[in-house]
Amino acid sequence: MKIYEKAPAKINLMLDVLHKRPDGFHEVEMVMTMIDLADRLEMSDQPRDTIMITSQAGYIPLDEKNLAFQAAKLVKDRYGVRKGVHIHLDKKIPVAAGLAGGSSDAAATLRGLNRLWGLNMPLEEMLSFGAELGSDVPFCITGGTALATGRGEVLTEIPDPPQCWVLVAKPPINVSTGEVYGKLRSEHIASHPSSKNMVAALQAGSFTEMCNNLGNVLEEVTLKLHPEVQQLKNAMLRLGADGALMSGSGPTVFGLVSKESKVARIYNGLRGFCKEVYAVRLLT
Ligand SMILES: C[C@@](CO)(OP(=O)(O)O)[C@H](O)COP(=O)(O)OP(=O)(O)OC[C@H]1O[C@@H](n2ccc(N)nc2=O)[C@H](O)[C@@H]1O
């Protein structure tokens, strides 16, 4: 049998860090939503009792470091499954970009193996497996639009944003999420974006208020380390995006655009700055 799952990328419309916790993670408040840029996973039975990962992308680990592998191993161990699986990852989401590509692959693996192996896994259990795999995995399981608190795994569903275009630009820089959180001095954050205002904007269905309330405190770290990310954000706005922000720990910058007539110009302008540019819709 073969199972297919789509693993969409996320963007953070706002991201605030409250403080560092005794367990080393940071307490956050984030508003997250999905975009129509997705990896595709194909899962099929394997004669041998092993987990095999393949991908057309030459630049991701295919062993136990792969988050899809880790998700499959967790399910196999906890449910005592004595079957093998071959997971093929058709990667479309830029890697180490702040778009949760690996986390979304892990979430899609949990969903897919639940079907392939007929496990009837309760959603609560899937979410708890997700939290063991990474802070962003639970959101990638539920999808939609959510206010995420705790270390990112405590989710409250909120209304989807008004539909718009999302210009996604990933500069050729590698950023480590752990390093960015590690360099943040939460007591010195100059200004905190408001989750309350962002949630209110989405509840009101206001595109303008959504753009006015974009904010990400991790920009303070990544933009200082990599000034070209600030330049990309400036270019996004100069070319006509209604709002622009770095996603997660970066380095991807996204721009929100309400008028379709502006999209081609912004896309072409950004291509002058970086190779990896996408024009997609929100996944509402
Ligand atoms: C910043 C965000 C925003 O959505 O996304 P990305 O930029 O990774 O896409 C997330 O908080 C990232 O979530 P995720 O990528 O799942 O992180 P994890 O694997 O759980 O953690 C990686 C490392 O980041 C740090 N970390 C992560 C989450 C958190 N709330 N506090 C932290 O301090 C820890 O040092 C941890 O070892």
Ligand SMILES: Nc1ncnc2c1ncn2[C@@H]1O[C@H](COP(=O)(O)OP(=O)(O)O)[C@@H](O)[C@H]1O
């Ligand atoms: N299935 C996967 N897809 C992409 N990256 C993966 C995957 N599994 C493990 N990784 C590793 O996880 C790291 C973070 O990748 P990714 O999830 O794409 O970024 P981010 O957390 O910034 O959104 C990368 O260094 C990559 O090597």
